[in-house]
Amino acid sequence: MAIVLGTNRYGKAEVRLVHVDRTTPVHVITDLNVTSQLIGDFADTHLTGANDKVIATDTQKNTIYALARRDGIGAIEEFGLRLARNYVGTYAYVTGARMEIEQYAWDRIQTADGPHDHSFTRGPATVRTTVVKKGTGASAATGDVGRASAATGDVGRASAATGDVGRASAATGDVGRASVATPGLNGDETVISGVSGLIVLKSTGSEFHGFPDVPYTSLVETDDRVMATSVTSRWVYNTLEVDFDSVFASVKAILLEQFAVVHSLSLQQTLFAMGRSVLEAHPQISEIRLSMPNLHHFVVDLGKWDLDNPNMVFYAADRPYGLIEAAVVRDDAPVPPGTWDGVAGFV
Numbered sequence: 001m002a003i004v005l006g007t008n009r010y011g012k013a014e015v016r017l018v019h020v021d022r023t024t025p026v027h028v029i030t031d032l033n034v035t036s037q038l039i040g041d042f043a044d045t046h047l048t049g050a051n052d053k054v055i056a057t058d059t060q061k062n063t064i065y066a067l068a069r070r071d072g073i074g075a076i077e078e079f080g081l082r083l084a085r086n087y088v089g090t091y092a093y094v095t096g097a098r099m100e101i102e103q104y105a106w107d108r109i110q111t112a113d114g115p116h117d118h119s120f121t122r123g124p125a126t127v128r129t130t131v132v133k134k135g136t137g138a139s140a141a142t143g144d145v146g147r148a149s150a151a152t153g154d155v156g157r158a159s160a161a162t163g164d165v166g167r168a169s170a171a172t173g174d175v176g177r178a179s180v181a182t183p184g185l186n187g188d189e190t191v192i193s194g195v196s197g198l199i200v201l202k203s204t205g206s207e208f209h210g211f212p213d214v215p216y217t218s219l220v221e222t223d224d225r226v227m228a229t230s231v232t233s234r235w236v237y238n239t240l241e242v243d244f245d246s247v248f249a250s251v252k253a254i255l256l257e258q259f260a261v262v263h264s265l266s267l268q269q270t271l272f273a274m275g276r277s278v279l280e281a282h283p284q285i286s287e288i289r290l291s292m293p294n295l296h297h298f299v300v301d302l303g304k305w306d307l308d309n310p311n312m313v314f315y316a317a318d319r320p321y322g323l324i325e326a327a328v329v330r331d332d333a334p335v336p337p338g339t340w341d342g343v344a345g346f347v
């Protein structure tokens, strides 16, 4: 029996980059968290410690800053593609790259004279995300196994309230799988974009009943409840000819609209309606996955004090929470095998 090196990738995780576009006096802020990783012929460094092919993680960090200075950012998907293309094809031993980017929102401070040119307040907790994969092995590389999370601003991870989809990620833990060239939807480039921390609540218009009364069932059927969730979603583009900013805005708007207008009989039904609407509106998207924790709001029993409680006073529990996750797909155009590899946390 021989012990051999399995799948591997390396790079710099969670490079915090704030870019100020000063082209005009009305500055534009882009606030990112970038993880850059390379895939390729890196057996030597693992087996003997020879580092002649190892583009240092420090260099990868500097490249993020330098490309931002040289060419600006644009959509995070485009920035990810520029970073990946910087390595793949340039260095023979780098056969693939994976760039994961989170973008945090800043809003202009509203003054008596209108929105301020160069003063901002941190926007909603909602995070825009992308994973860009390019080249051989980029699809086979594993999910972000064991990634530390404290400093990330990754609101999804450590919080019960936001849906730690990473936990349910057995399918992505493919450590040890051989690197293979999985053709993406766009040659050797795959772009998966998403949103996390999209917290929504409806105070009525949600029912849940008809579930089986099996042993240990105690939940009372309801035809009127509060429904709340923190949506984490990722979707796969089947073309790179996309205005990524406007599609992102549209997908987010569709998710919110459907959550609002669907009279819900279950969170599962709402989830599917949200995903279906996105696919109906956007032929450039092949598949969307959603992870939606059911952030329970329990009606407080005030009967002891002779007070009724017609769905007015709730206890918002932070755990445990239901966890509803699904992929919504086009049955005539499934994504290629391996598309979701290396993207943590989805069913």
Ligand SMILES: O=c1[nH]c(=O)c2[nH]c(=O)[nH]c2[nH]1
Residues within 6 Å of the ligand: 208, 219, 265, 266, 267, 268, 294, 322
């Ligand atoms: O929308 C819901 N789906 C469930 O599967 C479920 N299970 C549960 O206890 N409450 C709910 N609500």
